[in-house]
Amino acid sequence: MPSADPPPREPDVLPQPYLLFLGDIVEPAYAKTAFGLRDWARERCIGEFACADGKVSVGLPSLTPAQAHSAGAGSLVIGVANPGGRIPDSWLPSLLQALEAGLDLVGGMHARLGGIAVLREAAARLGRRLIDVREPPRELPMASGRKRSGKRLLTVGTDCAIGKKYTALVLSRAFARRGIDVDFRATGQTGILIAGRGIPMDAVVSDFAAGAAEALSPDAGADHWDVIEGQGSLFHPAYAGVSLALLHGSQPDVIVVCHEHGRAHVLGYPDYPLPGVEDTIELALRLGRRTNPAIRCAGVSLNTATLAPDQAARVIAAEGERLGCAVADPMREGAALDRLVEACLA
Amino acid sequence: MPSADPPPREPDVLPQPYLLFLGDIVEPAYAKTAFGLRDWARERCIGEFACADGKVSVGLPSLTPAQAHSAGAGSLVIGVANPGGRIPDSWLPSLLQALEAGLDLVGGMHARLGGIAVLREAAARLGRRLIDVREPPRELPMASGRKRSGKRLLTVGTDCAIGKKYTALVLSRAFARRGIDVDFRATGQTGILIAGRGIPMDAVVSDFAAGAAEALSPDAGADHWDVIEGQGSLFHPAYAGVSLALLHGSQPDVIVVCHEHGRAHVLGYPDYPLPGVEDTIELALRLGRRTNPAIRCAGVSLNTATLAPDQAARVIAAEGERLGCAVADPMREGAALDRLVEACLA
Known part of the structure; x- marks a missing residue:
């Protein structure tokens, strides 16, 4: 290599x-x-x-x-x-x-x-x-590991199809509403169409995957935020390598861990229990520190689509209590989501 | 996905x-x-x-x-x-x-x-x-995560170009000399030419990387060993994703961690200190457990090519003492290497 x-x-x-x-x-x-x-x-x-x-x-x-x-x-x-x-x-x-x-x-x-x-x-x-848009660019660099200027947030999942893109979009929009200079950085085909650009991480050749993540969020102004759409999960038996390359190349200052309330197994892999939110936070921070020692977790994005509003509010409050961090469902506007946004920018 | x-x-x-x-x-x-x-x-x-x-x-x-x-x-x-x-x-x-x-x-x-x-x-x-041989097969499966029959050993590095292929070859040959049914499984171009087959892991599209590793070492007899050539390092700022996909897809029962005595930084990345052998063992076992809960580390392959024989013997003995496991330089035949082979098969 x-x-x-x-x-x-x-x-x-x-x-x-x-x-x-x-x-x-x-x-x-x-x-x-x-x-x-x-x-x-x-x-x-x-x-x-x-x-x-x-x-x-x-x-x-x-x-x-x-x-x-x-x-x-x-x-x-x-x-x-x-x-x-x-x-x-x-x-x-x-x-x-x-x-x-x-x-x-x-x-x-x-x-x-x-x-x-x-x-x-x-x-x-x-x-x-x-x-x-499923075709990655032809000329991608190998990752250099060089720390880039500007601020970065990456959504990190306990699984695939759990709300990483949606969370990144909601946070980008919330940042923009607060007057922050922000770009949503897309890593999958739907996100790329929305952003008008991006790199389909899962289609990049392995050796260039972290380099693709570096290319996706180039140097920027000190107050600029890139909010990067996560892919897969570090615990996924098929896609963890993509997730790790994206984590290393993104060099996030902040991660937000995305989870779905009640999902017990990896989608399509009934023999693989879903990792806990705490384990996911801990592992992502540990691995992410390699390229950005200042990485921190701002909180948890909890998909509560299956719950009624009052149930959802109770579950979100209980999870916030248990984990000791900001927890919100990005589909549900309100104080919890505001607190998650604040925690990202803190 | x-x-x-x-x-x-x-x-x-x-x-x-x-x-x-x-x-x-x-x-x-x-x-x-x-x-x-x-x-x-x-x-x-x-x-x-x-x-x-x-x-x-x-x-x-x-x-x-x-x-x-x-x-x-x-x-x-x-x-x-x-x-x-x-x-x-x-x-x-x-x-x-x-x-x-x-x-x-x-x-x-x-x-x-x-x-x-x-x-x-x-x-x-x-x-x-x-x-x-740098072209991967056209039709690769997504990883299924299904546990395969037979036994597997993966060489895991603290860095690139540190002795993972050489170690796997030496161990394969040592297993064969003991009458064990063994295949060396190649993941890079030189190894593929030696083995006569294999998959160039670094050239596989990210989404299929763990699936490629699964395809590389298919179901085998209960006493059969696949000795799999490792790639990159879980701490490498550019290639950790490849290493994780290979670890997950290989489902190793045994890892041997490969390190070079005295190497202080990632090759070509002077800002990245090399991880410790202990950290590498611990992280590889933790991540590897996801697809094979029985994973264990048999010992360390220490490249001491820069040392005179007596110095090398002292360093190898001291590392074995410090780490509490078998340590050997695969380039140096003798009792230490025999102990490492025994530890793999134990």
Whole structure:
């Protein structure tokens, strides 16, 4: 393994604003990506566009690709997450229409836009780009371990799919509301579409994973915060390596540990009990100290979606008492969440 | 991140025996790979072959590719590790001669054989393979975390380039001498050439890294040992993620911690002090317990190459005393090494 390389460059920015593509779906649940973009990146979304027989709207202005291009749109973003992550043939006329209108195409599905010959040919002919956000940048540095300027927060999970992205988004927004200079730093495809840039950590070659995390949050002003979307878990039998590379490369000053109330086992791994929140805090701090000796845990983000509001409030208060730190559900605004935000900035 | 996939398959075997290619080098130090293969995989090496103006021999029978093919050779293996890892044009006539003679080509250099058009065309025309051992298999599973049958030993380092491969090779050979059914499992390019198969862990996409480690050492008989070549270090600012994925996926029953006497900092990272051997043992056991609760440390492999024999013996004895476990330099045969082997098998 070679040693330290040049300093990290910031990841490229996706062409914006977006026209959100809803395909020909008739089931709103499949428009999860488009709803997420509407909710978390409204300022990047100029409108929506569907096939003639599509039945779903996310409530944005309905624009043709040509209208969107005239209004300044940079790309058509596939806002659908259908089972299997396929790009059906029925979408191709609409996607070609967008390329013809002058828009790039952006996708975060399992199927790659660049894997479809007719799109590849049209893009080449028209000088347009097909951007698959699950593809990491080609040139990533090896991690240097050099301490970077600026402040960083990383969300750390007891498991996958437990609220790390959501927590990072809520905290970023709360920081911004307080007038803080903040960037949400995305490490997965949905987050990358929301942020307009980022690096899909799980798709990076292992040797470059910590280097990718360094490149994701470059040097910044002393008061600037990067709030970094965590991935996996240090206790996950398949993804702990990704989590550790992200922790080391992120060099967080602050971690927030994300957990779901009542989840007992690793998702999809019934033989693996979920680690305790205390163990997760302790291990993340111990490992994180290697690249940032000043790392601290600001508190816990507790997903209480399965509980009624009064139950949730009791559980959150009890966990805060037990752990001796700020605990909040980022889905539930209020004093607990304010205290978690304060603890991050303390 | 999707969940558990089908059970791991064993990695493919390289075409053997090898004809070792020495290029046109005049400096024996550049034939490190060929010397390593001669020393550690003599039974896989049928002979050596150099360009007309080559000046280096590793002492194997000199054979033309045609002679080697007649004698049963499967491939020409590039045994040269020159600065920059390039494949110079001056080698191409010899490499083409090997393809024409019916041999596949195997390389572990930075430059890919498959990246050279004239070789690609000849291989396609002749139905030969160009095998770059730095390329991981295309189809790797996600890690399942399922406990596999058989016994496993993993060498764990305090740093890169500290003796993990060498230790695993020495232990494999010592196990075999005691009549134990053992496989050396390679995770880097040199080890893969020696073993004739393996997976280059550092080149695997992060999400599949633990799955690759699972695939590397599949289910085996209850008394079978896999001795797995470690990578990186859990304390390395760039490669700890690879090390953790390998630790989790390997599910070792036994670890041997590899350290170099006197090394004070991470190679190439002067701001990072080397972790202590005790810290390395403790952290590896703690993290390794996640996928194998029965993990234990058998002892320490201490690289004392810079010391005179009597000094080395004193240092090894003192470390054994201090740590309370078996300590040996695998380069120095004798009672200490025997005790380390016994401790592994205990």
